[in-house]
Amino acid sequence: MIDNNEIRTALEAVIDPELHRSIVELDMVRSIDAGANGVVDVTVSLTTPGCPIKGHFQSAVAEAVSGVGGVTHVNVYFDVLDDAQKAALQQKLGRASLPAGALAQVANVLCIGSGKGGVGKSTLTANLAAALMGEGKRVGVLDADVWGYSIPRMYGLGSTRPPVSPQRKIIPLVAHGVKVMSIGFFVEEDAAVVWRGPMLHKALTQFLQDVEWGALDYLLVDLPPGTGDVSMTLAQLLPQAQFLIVTTPQQTAQKVARRAAQMAHKVSLEIGGVIENMSSFTTPSGERFAIFGEGGGGELAEELDVPLLGRVPLTMPLRAQSDDGVPLVIEDPDDPAAQAIHQIARGLIAMSPAQLAELPLVEAAAAAAPDPTGGPKPVGMSLPMA
Ligand SMILES: Nc1ncnc2c1ncn2[C@@H]1O[C@H](COP(=O)(O)OP(=O)(O)O)[C@@H](O)[C@H]1O
Numbered sequence: 001m002i003d004n005n006e007i008r009t010a011l012e013a014v015i016d017p018e019l020h021r022s023i024v025e026l027d028m029v030r031s032i033d034a035g036a037n038g039v040v041d042v043t044v045s046l047t048t049p050g051c052p053i054k055g056h057f058q059s060a061v062a063e064a065v066s067g068v069g070g071v072t073h074v075n076v077y078f079d080v081l082d083d084a085q086k087a088a089l090q091q092k093l094g095r096a097s098l099p100a101g102a103l104a105q106v107a108n109v110l111c112i113g114s115g116k117g118g119v120g121k122s123t124l125t126a127n128l129a130a131a132l133m134g135e136g137k138r139v140g141v142l143d144a145d146v147w148g149y150s151i152p153r154m155y156g157l158g159s160t161r162p163p164v165s166p167q168r169k170i171i172p173l174v175a176h177g178v179k180v181m182s183i184g185f186f187v188e189e190d191a192a193v194v195w196r197g198p199m200l201h202k203a204l205t206q207f208l209q210d211v212e213w214g215a216l217d218y219l220l221v222d223l224p225p226g227t228g229d230v231s232m233t234l235a236q237l238l239p240q241a242q243f244l245i246v247t248t249p250q251q252t253a254q255k256v257a258r259r260a261a262q263m264a265h266k267v268s269l270e271i272g273g274v275i276e277n278m279s280s281f282t283t284p285s286g287e288r289f290a291i292f293g294e295g296g297g298g299e300l301a302e303e304l305d306v307p308l309l310g311r312v313p314l315t316m317p318l319r320a321q322s323d324d325g326v327p328l329v330i331e332d333p334d335d336p337a338a339q340a341i342h343q344i345a346r347g348l349i350a351m352s353p354a355q356l357a358e359l360p361l362v363e364a365a366a367a368a369a370p371d372p373t374g375g376p377k378p379v380g381m382s383l384p385m386a
């Protein structure tokens, strides 16, 4: 009698050429039926009915299974993953859609998002990164707002092109001790970026896999407003990321921010907490004005059952320093907004799941795994690189 487990083990040798993983690991083996006469029927689930790699599976499965003792003939059948199975596969692939080892040395990924623009995502990203650095952490910032990139300006970086290493990796620029990557480095100043769909996906993937981020305690990702393509793509590429939601105190902003939270839930991203920005304004004489209302951040946090990480007041220097290219937390750590941001940074450190020293072993192994393609691939299909 042929043992199904033996067949399953043999099938581990069948690798999906696109996903680079075994069909067993990918849960694509739907059924195995071994008859008494040595005839084995194997059904493989495909992602689409017209899957161009059907032929590959046909022969690879037959070859793998016919090597098992007692097998006289192999029939390979196909069916198609249903939506739930596809979602499960996506989930499983999340990180795998980046090659093994990409970001292996990045302990924490924090995506800073909101439902709408102008609430201070980029300002907070730039300053939080600097504050984390001030706490002795190694920090990178990925400006994923491809249409409205503003991180280069906030760090005083022009449109300098980042250098490319001999291994064909893009080296992030460093400003104020923070590694920075932005599409703004690659396009003419003020040029409109008109990327959509697949190109966008490719560019973001490159920013994660072809950029030499090196060892980082934190990679902060400044998201574009809304719940569109970029956020979804990043959520898929970075299933380990935590999502931080920025909102102003007012009800309407809170409502929009809630949509960002729903998106995060949909793609199974963990929400790390809410940051309320533009909380209030205090005049030099000490009078306090709740310009954008009050309480929105706290309410949203409560509703989502996540911590309110902090409330950052409106201050003129926070705006001015952003425009001058030096994060306020560096320039004037005593400013009330800078203090609030520092407080948030310390809170983030306290709640961070991993610091580099305790990275799970699998990831270290992935980093050490030999490149199956036999060497670094040239990059720059979509980024206009040198
Ligand atoms: N707490 C704050 N106090 C003063 N100005 C702020 C504050 N937060 C953000 N700003 C200013 O508001 C504007 C929008 O902020 P930005 O970070 O670009 O928002 P987003 O990235 O969400 O679109 C910028 O001019 C920024 O300097």
Ligand SMILES: [Mg+2]
Residues within 6 Å of the ligand: 121, 122, 123, 145, 148, 150, 222
């Ligand atoms: Mg922004």
